[in-house]
Amino acid sequence: MTVTAAKPAGPRLRADASRNRERIIVAAREAFVEFGADVPLDEIARRAGVGNATLYRNFPDRRELILHVTLSVLTNVVGHAEAAMAEEADTFQAVRRFALAAARERIGALCPLLSDHIDRCDPELAASRLRLTQVVTELVARAQRAGRLRPDVAVGDFVVVLTQLTRPLPGSGCLAMDGFVQRHLQIFLDGLEAPARSILDGRAVTLEDLKRHN
Structure with missing residues (x-):
C-alpha cells in the first residue's frame, strides 16, 4: 500500500x-x-x-486595532478612486462612483470616530493619507479638465461635503442612515456636475484650508 x-x-x-x-x-x-x-x-x-x-x-491592544482598521479603510478608499479613474471613460462618472463607494466604506463615520485614538504621526498612516489626498485630487482635477465638474469648487469642498454627508446625525444610528446617505450624495453630486446652475458664495475650499483648521 x-x-x-x-x-x-x-x-x-x-x-x-x-x-x-x-x-x-x-x-x-x-x-x-x-x-x-x-x-x-x-x-x-x-x-x-x-x-x-x-x-x-x-x-x-485597542490602539493597534484601531490603527489597522483606519489603514484598511484608507486603503479601500484609495482602491475605489484608482478603480474609478481606470475603468470609467466619463470623468464625472468616476467622481460619482468614487463618492458612493467611499460612503459605503462609512468613511465619514469612522474617520472622526477613530482619529482621537491613533497616532497621526504614524508613518504608515501618514503615507496612506498622502496617497488618498493624491488620488482624490487627481480624480477631481480630471473631471474639471474635461469640463465635467464645475470649476468653482476645489478638492477641499468635495472632501468636506463627502465627509459630512456620510457622518450620522447626533442621536441617530449610523446603520439606519445608509439609505439617506446614498440619496443625499446623489443630490450633492448633481450639484457638482458642470455646467453649474448657480454661482457659489465665497471661495473654493482647498486641502490646505482643511489642514489649517485641524
Whole structure:
C-alpha cells in the first residue's frame, strides 16, 4: 500500500491566520461604527468568529486595532478612486462612483470616530493619507479638465461635503442612515456636475484650508 505524505501545514496556517486577521478588521470596523471606539474587544472577537486569544495575538491592544482598521479603510478608499479613474471613460462618472463607494466604506463615520485614538504621526498612516489626498485630487482635477465638474469648487469642498454627508446625525444610528446617505450624495453630486446652475458664495475650499483648521 502506498502511503501519501501529508502536505506541510505551514502555508495553510498562514492563510488561516491572514483570514482571521481580515475578519477581525472587518468586524471591528462595523462594531466601531455601530457602538463607538470603546466597544468591548470581546464583542469584536465574537463578531469575527474568533477567540479572544486570536484577536490579541493579532492586535495586542485597542490602539493597534484601531490603527489597522483606519489603514484598511484608507486603503479601500484609495482602491475605489484608482478603480474609478481606470475603468470609467466619463470623468464625472468616476467622481460619482468614487463618492458612493467611499460612503459605503462609512468613511465619514469612522474617520472622526477613530482619529482621537491613533497616532497621526504614524508613518504608515501618514503615507496612506498622502496617497488618498493624491488620488482624490487627481480624480477631481480630471473631471474639471474635461469640463465635467464645475470649476468653482476645489478638492477641499468635495472632501468636506463627502465627509459630512456620510457622518450620522447626533442621536441617530449610523446603520439606519445608509439609505439617506446614498440619496443625499446623489443630490450633492448633481450639484457638482458642470455646467453649474448657480454661482457659489465665497471661495473654493482647498486641502490646505482643511489642514489649517485641524
